[in-house]
Amino acid sequence: MKRMIMFAIAVLAISIFVLPVTLSLFSGQHRWYNISPQENQIPCKKCHADVYEEMMNMEPLSKKIAGQSNSPHSYMDENCELCHRTCFNMTYNPSTGKYEKFPGFTYASGKDEGSIPGVEAHAASTIECMDCHGIPMDAKYWNHWGYEEYKGRCFLCHGGTGYYRGKFITVPFRGYSNFISAGGFGFGTTSNDTGERAAHKQFVLDSIINPDMEDANEACIACHTKIQVKLNFNVTSSLMISVNDTYNQSASYWNVANISPGGYITYKEVKEG
Amino acid sequence: MKKIIVLILFIGVASLTLFASTEVISLFVGQHSFINISDEGNQISCVGCHHHIEDELNHSMIHADLSCEACHRFNGTTDITFASGDRSGSIPGEEAHAAYTPRCLDCHGGNGVWIVNKTGSSVHAPPAKAFGEEHYGSNYSAHKTLVLKANVSNTCIGENEACLVCHTNYSCRISYSYFYNIDYNISNWNISSFSFDGTRNYDIQWNKSGAKHEFLKLSDIKCTKCHKNVYDALVNGTSNPSNEDYLTHAPVEIDSTGSNNSWDTDNPWGHYRYHYIPDANRAERVNNNYCFRCHNVNKYASEHSSENATYDLGNVTDDTNSTEVHCSEALTCAICHGSGRTKEVIDNPDYGGSGHNETIPDFVDEVASNYARTFSGDICMGCHEAAVHPDDGGEECSRCHNNGNAAVNIQSEPSGYVTNTA
Numbered sequence: 001m002k003r004m005i006m007f008a009i010a011v012l013a014i015s016i017f018v019l020p021v022t023l024s025l026f027s028g029q030h031r032w033y034n035i036s037p038q039e040n041q042i043p044c045k046k047c048h049a050d051v052y053e054e055m056m057n058m059e060p061l062s063k064k065i066a067g068q069s070n071s072p073h074s075y076m077d078e079n080c081e082l083c084h085r086t087c088f089n090m091t092y093n094p095s096t097g098k099y100e101k102f103p104g105f106t107y108a109s110g111k112d113e114g115s116i117p118g119v120e121a122h123a124a125s126t127i128e129c130m131d132c133h134g135i136p137m138d139a140k141y142w143n144h145w146g147y148e149e150y151k152g153r154c155f156l157c158h159g160g161t162g163y164y165r166g167k168f169i170t171v172p173f174r175g176y177s178n179f180i181s182a183g184g185f186g187f188g189t190t191s192n193d194t195g196e197r198a199a200h201k202q203f204v205l206d207s208i209i210n211p212d213m214e215d216a217n218e219a220c221i222a223c224h225t226k227i228q229v230k231l232n233f234n235v236t237s238s239l240m241i242s243v244n245d246t247y248n249q250s251a252s253y254w255n256v257a258n259i260s261p262g263g264y265i266t267y268k269e270v271k272e273g
Numbered sequence: 274m275k276k277i278i279v280l281i282l283f284i285g286v287a288s289l290t291l292f293a294s295t296e297v298i299s300l301f302v303g304q305h306s307f308i309n310i311s312d313e314g315n316q317i318s319c320v321g322c323h324h325h326i327e328d329e330l331n332h333s334m335i336h337a338d339l340s341c342e343a344c345h346r347f348n349g350t351t352d353i354t355f356a357s358g359d360r361s362g363s364i365p366g367e368e369a370h371a372a373y374t375p376r377c378l379d380c381h382g383g384n385g386v387w388i389v390n391k392t393g394s395s396v397h398a399p400p401a402k403a404f405g406e407e408h409y410g411s412n413y414s415a416h417k418t419l420v421l422k423a424n425v426s427n428t429c430i431g432e433n434e435a436c437l438v439c440h441t442n443y444s445c446r447i448s449y450s451y452f453y454n455i456d457y458n459i460s461n462w463n464i465s466s467f468s469f470d471g472t473r474n475y476d477i478q479w480n481k482s483g484a485k486h487e488f489l490k491l492s493d494i495k496c497t498k499c500h501k502n503v504y505d506a507l508v509n510g511t512s513n514p515s516n517e518d519y520l521t522h523a524p525v526e527i528d529s530t531g532s533n534n535s536w537d538t539d540n541p542w543g544h545y546r547y548h549y550i551p552d553a554n555r556a557e558r559v560n561n562n563y564c565f566r567c568h569n570v571n572k573y574a575s576e577h578s579s580e581n582a583t584y585d586l587g588n589v590t591d592d593t594n595s596t597e598v599h600c601s602e603a604l605t606c607a608i609c610h611g612s613g614r615t616k617e618v619i620d621n622p623d624y625g626g627s628g629h630n631e632t633i634p635d636f637v638d639e640v641a642s643n644y645a646r647t648f649s650g651d652i653c654m655g656c657h658e659a660a661v662h663p664d665d666g667g668e669e670c671s672r673c674h675n676n677g678n679a680a681v682n683i684q685s686e687p688s689g690y691v692t693n694t695a
Contacts, residue, residue, distance in 0.1 A: 054305040070311030070361045159361060172361035184356045184366020193365065197353055197373035199345065213301070223317050223371065224310075227303035231322055237483025238444035239434055241419075245451035245647055249467060252645035256422035259434050262446045265483050271321035273303040 035110035038148070042123065044080040052077065067170040072180065075156045075164060075171065082156060083132070084124035087147040090134040092208055092215060098188035099134035101141050111148065128215035133182040134189050182220070222271070229271040238263030310358035315342055317371065329442075329486035336488050338390040345372040349386045351379050376431035377440075381405050403599040404432070413594035415568065415601040439494050442481035447499055449475045454684040455648055457655070462632045462677035464640070469648065473685055477501045496564040496601070505687035507563075508555045510660070517552070517659035521689035522650075524606075524657035525549045527628070528621045541621055544583050549659065567609075568602050571595035588615040605649045607641035628674050654691065655681035661691040 033041050045052035055077035059069045076082055087104035105125050108118030138144055155162035159173035178190050185204055186195025195201055207219035222229045240262030246255045310316045319341040320327045330337050346355050353373055356366030380386050380398040382405040387395045403410030409420050416435065423435035437443040453471025457464050479498040497504035503522055510518035528541045540546050547566065550558050565573040570593045574586035581587060592614045595602050609616045612635035620630040629636035640649050656673065672678050672695055683691040
């Protein structure tokens with residue numbers, strides 16, 4: 001038995017020794033992407049296939065190619081950089097309660113012969129929904145129509161004509177002014193954005209403070225995407241009312257002195273994806 | 274030993290699998306599955322986050338036929354511009370984004386509004402009588418101060434606290450404070466002295482499910498739940514073994530029936546007493562209808578044709594302000610029983626002495642004019658509680674009926690105990 005084992009080990013050792021093929025860890029690591037053409041050559045979906053799949057499931061591809069999708073995000077399926085390398089940068093100012101314009105980030109780029117080192121971000125940034133949806137208008141602040149990532153791709157947001165997946169398509173026109181503003185919270189996204197009656201404003205304000213996502217994104221995606229949401233509600237179920245009879249000999253009235261919450265009930269909600 | 278080898282082998286394989294895995298573990302899965310909102314109507318499910326409210330509405334007697342949007346994206350009278358992505362463009366919200374918290378009076382103010390329900394039918398949201406008018410209507414509405422206070426309170430939007438506390442299963446606790454008793458002397462139907470004393474604190478708790486979206490039908494709004502002190506006074510009062518219980522809020526006409534039998538039977542005018550309820554019927558009959566007999570005569574008359582004819586309630590309604598109130602009128606006895614009123618005090622045809630019939634100035638009007646509303650009813654009850662009226666007649670009869678003399682001490686609800694002496 002021992003002889004057999006010794007023999008097997010010897011054969012195995014000789015086999016490995018004479019094997020002409022090199023076993024390589026991380027094969028392909030020396031096949032570099034050429035990033036000097038204008039468009040992004042690094043496939044985001046290689047690592048983010050799950051995100052790509054979500055984007056592709058929004059609308060049938062045939063509908064998008066036919067230019068029949070009214071959902072701007074549906075055309076971002078393989079145009080990640082429109083959002084994640086955006087030039088827009090809106091930041092909430094708690095003291096004014098409004099979103100304000102700030103210069104966009106400098107992303108790393110290898111376009112043409114030289115290169116631009118990234119500053120605030122390298123390949124991509126985690127964006128705030130309000131970077132795009134909080135803008136009243138560009139007004140030549142970012143000059144986004146000249147931004148490298150956006151050149152020739154106006155139709156993907158504004159509607160119009162252009163190439164999508166190699167096909168020349170026409171997307172329903174969506175307009176240029178206030179066409180994606182998330183108005184109604186009083187954040188100054190349009191000149192008429194007062195938000196004075198908004199039911200969910202506190203949800204948005206609390207989301208801005210919450211560190212789990214950028215800015216108000218928790219609130220935005222909770223409603224506008226199919227993400228699962230678990231909510232713990234604690235709501236008033238009772239009022240406490242103090243009523244004092246106020247009187248002298250000749251006159252009286254019932255003074256409702258105070259109305260305040262008198263009790264709460266708690267319950268959980270789960271919004272399925 | 275074998276177990277250890279197997280364990281090491283398992284850990285090794287698991288590590289290699291994890292190391293070689295190309296799967297990305299993603300946080301917040303679904304955040305890139307945007308909901309297409311470009312079709313007509315609302316594609317973002319309110320119920321997704323608000324199942325609980327949907328359940329409440331499914332158990333509601335009113336509004337169960339309405340969608341969330343019918344109320345919370347209502348712009349018929351509010352002129353709110355809500356955010357919308359319908360069709361290829363979009364409308365940015367202005368006053369609200371997805372939804373607003375409505376004031377009940379947005380739909381129930383003015384003349385009410387027409388809204389489309391879940392089945393596509395137009396339904397009318399009726400106006401809230403009086404409270405839906407400018408400045409919440411007349412000052413005769415008993416609950417107007419509640420609405421005014423609700424409007425400046427912060428628990429709900431607008432006046433909604435007041436609406437919800439009566440019209441939904443929102444629970445409430447009410448803490449009342451008012452006088453404990455009054456003392457007064459009457460000499461020849463003139464009040465010669467008057468004083469009030471003490472403070473009575475009375476707390477009620479109307480426990481309901483707590484659901485703000487479970488709206489009640491009108492008949493399920495129980496006056497006596499919030500006014501339990503009045504209910505307790507009317508049903509229980511203070512025990513008086515020798516006669517009737519002391520029951521404030523249930524005055525009797527003073528007539529011969531009291532001395533011969535009890536106060537429970539017909540009065541000398543040939544019909545059942547309007548206010549007084551026999552002992553056996555109190556728990557059953559002290560209900561909304563009983564309250565409306567005085568506090569909303571117009572409503573009571575319109576819903577009770579037989580009583581309307583018997584008690585001439587059409588004319589009584591004209592004496593009251595009940596057509597101008599939301600549900601209940603704040604009143605004094607003089608509204609119906611003052612000089613020149615349909616139910617002006619009249620003399621008892623079966624008994625001697627004129628009482629305060631035809632006193633100049635009118636005794637009932639004098640009480641209402643010179644004493645606070647909170648006291649005036651109890652001043653009347655000092656004589657008109659069944660329990661306080663003596664059975665034996667004789668000298669005692671002439672003290673009041675001929676001379677108009679009395680020294681009265683009466684407690685407020687719910688005890689209502691009275692002493693009426695010379």
